[in-house]
Amino acid sequence: MLGLTARYPQALIMHGLSGKTALITGGSKGLGLAIAQTLASYGVNIALLVRSDRESAEQAVDLLRGQGVKAGFWLADMTVRAEVTAAIQDINQVLGGIQLLVNNAGANAHAPLLSLTDEQWQRVVNANLNGTFVVTTEVVKRMSRGGVVINIAGASAHRCYPNAGAYGPAKAAIVNLTQQMALEWAPLGIRVCGVSPGPVRPADSDWQQQEPELAAEVARLPLKRAGTPEEIAQTVCFLASSAASYITGQMLVVDGGGISSWYMTQ
Numbered sequence: 001m002l003g004l005t006a007r008y009p010q011a012l013i014m015h016g017l018s019g020k021t022a023l024i025t026g027g028s029k030g031l032g033l034a035i036a037q038t039l040a041s042y043g044v045n046i047a048l049l050v051r052s053d054r055e056s057a058e059q060a061v062d063l064l065r066g067q068g069v070k071a072g073f074w075l076a077d078m079t080v081r082a083e084v085t086a087a088i089q090d091i092n093q094v095l096g097g098i099q100l101l102v103n104n105a106g107a108n109a110h111a112p113l114l115s116l117t118d119e120q121w122q123r124v125v126n127a128n129l130n131g132t133f134v135v136t137t138e139v140v141k142r143m144s145r146g147g148v149v150i151n152i153a154g155a156s157a158h159r160c161y162p163n164a165g166a167y168g169p170a171k172a173a174i175v176n177l178t179q180q181m182a183l184e185w186a187p188l189g190i191r192v193c194g195v196s197p198g199p200v201r202p203a204d205s206d207w208q209q210q211e212p213e214l215a216a217e218v219a220r221l222p223l224k225r226a227g228t229p230e231e232i233a234q235t236v237c238f239l240a241s242s243a244a245s246y247i248t249g250q251m252l253v254v255d256g257g258g259i260s261s262w263y264m265t266q
């Protein structure tokens, strides 16, 4: 019995991802790990940039190597340029040049504007916006033969939600930053796109018991369920692949239809 890729070689050829090296921020757990594993399934070598959680990073690297690709993790706070520079220089030595960057790491504060402390505001803006700026500029300086950058924003970037006082504005800024990067770096052969997920939870978890308020909101989505990390990861792979070679400066909203109709659906 022939393997899937032997029977359908165009599946891998179309993606054009095999053998590339990707850097994923915050890629040791959650959505970032699903993105790393899905890219690895297309033959992409993976560098994870993690802040402090060495244990989950080690487990993630074991999983990725088990998929047959090269993988490693590097510790850095993505908002501190010196740490990011050192990590990227080392990744270039160990895994070769980075051709794909996924800015996945982020932070949230769950508060309305009048309750937000300055510390919360700065932490959320720092992690989402400044981190994306610092990591991307350091990676792009070293992308000698073009590449792709994918920024993870969120549905909150495109419409306002209660308690998203800092998160919404920080994610909305990523939309404009994505367009600015796309414009400035198109001559370098670099495409820059973004993915804006709606609520994402693992399909096999009982998150509805832990988060009844979110479950009630999700029930009002046109598709009436949360997205899975794998669904977001496949969208990232599409945008990173040669199937999306004429797309740059665009955000793909992956939210079960929420931003266009949330409040109209019963």
Ligand SMILES: NC(=O)c1ccc[n+]([C@@H]2O[C@H](COP(=O)([O-])OP(=O)(O)OC[C@H]3O[C@@H](n4cnc5c(N)ncnc54)[C@H](OP(=O)(O)O)[C@@H]3O)[C@@H](O)[C@H]2O)c1
Residues within 6 Å of the ligand: 025, 026, 027, 028, 029, 030, 031, 032, 049, 050, 051, 052, 053, 076, 077, 078, 079, 104, 105, 106, 107, 127, 131, 152, 153, 154, 155, 196, 197, 198, 199, 200, 201
């Ligand atoms: N899950 C959802 O429903 C959803 C919906 C819309 C958008 N998103 C976006 O998707 C992305 C991933 O979501 P998630 O739920 O998987 O997130 P998560 O579990 O909260 O993970 C976020 C990651 O970012 C890392 N991080 C935060 N600040 C950092 C810094 N300064 N330097 C390096 N790493 C840093 C965290 O590392 P530490 O563990 O060390 O803090 C963590 O690994 C985020 O950008 C999020 O805003 C998620």
